[in-house]
Amino acid sequence: KQEVTQIPAALSVPEGENLVLNCSFTDSAIYNLQWFRQDPGKGLTSLLLIQSSQREQTSGRLNASLDKSSGRSTLYIAASQPGDSATYLCALPIISNFGNEKLTFGTGTRLTIIP
Amino acid sequence: NAGVTQTPKFQVLKTGQSMTLQCAQDMNHEYMSWYRQDPGMGLRLIHYSVGAGITDQGEVPNGYNVSRSTTEDFPLRLLSAAPSQTSVYFCASSFAGSNTGELFFGEGSRLTVL
Numbered sequence: 001k002q003e004v005t006q007i008p009a010a011l012s013v014p015e016g017e018n019l020v021l022n023c024s025f026t027d028s029a030i031y032n033l034q035w036f037r038q039d040p041g042k043g044l045t046s047l048l049l050i051q052s053s054q055r056e057q058t059s060g061r062l063n064a065s066l067d068k069s070s071g072r073s074t075l076y077i078a079a080s081q082p083g084d085s086a087t088y089l090c091a092l093p094i095i096s097n098f099g100n101e102k103l104t105f106g107t108g109t110r111l112t113i114i115p
Numbered sequence: 116n117a118g119v120t121q122t123p124k125f126q127v128l129k130t131g132q133s134m135t136l137q138c139a140q141d142m143n144h145e146y147m148s149w150y151r152q153d154p155g156m157g158l159r160l161i162h163y164s165v166g167a168g169i170t171d172q173g174e175v176p177n178g179y180n181v182s183r184s185t186t187e188d189f190p191l192r193l194l195s196a197a198p199s200q201t202s203v204y205f206c207a208s209s210f211a212g213s214n215t216g217e218l219f220f221g222e223g224s225r226l227t228v229l
């Protein structure tokens with residue numbers, strides 16, 4: 001069974017700093033890995049999706065990397081802003097006959113950017 | 116596009132009552148799924164569907180029923196609500212295929228069972 005771990009559970013950093021969020025998984029046979037953002041009381045918003053054949057994916061100030069052999073993904077946020085404060089979750093599809101219809105989620109890292 | 120729409124946003128039930136959480140998407144996605152989110156437990160898959168007429172159980176299916184009569188709609192039914200079903204419920208959808216699969220979520224339905 002795929003297990004997904006995100007450590008730390010909470011992180012506070014001053015505004016302007018660069019930071020890295022971690023995601024570890026136990027089964028390297030994956031289709032892709034997706035990073036989400038969740039604001040309090042809201043749904044999840046997809047940030048980046050990395051296919052298993054890719055090493056990294058970038059969107060604006062966000063860069064996600066994937067190392068299947070070590071079972072790790074990182075989400076790098078450059079020049080952090082107070083608006084980046086949210087919970088960040090990673091998720092991986094459970095390998096199946098169909099594809100990626102079932103995802104396993106980490107429990108998330110709650111990020112606070114201090115103005 | 117409205118994306119994924121869930122109703123109601125909030126609901127309070129008494130133990131033993133039944134209700135249906137509605138989910139609709141307008142992106143012509145084949146895959147739809149229901150997750151529940153509980154503190155310290157993360158998101159857990161309840162049921163999912165890979166197309167109209169095809170549904171299957173996820174990690175925590177007990178106490179919930181689903182059906183998929185159209186591509187757009189995927190309702191989640193609680194037949195006899197229990198306090199353990201107090202949670203935030205999220206519906207999600209995506210295109211089929213292992214090489215795509217970006218997941219789109221609704222805003223959530225917060226359910227309290229007394």
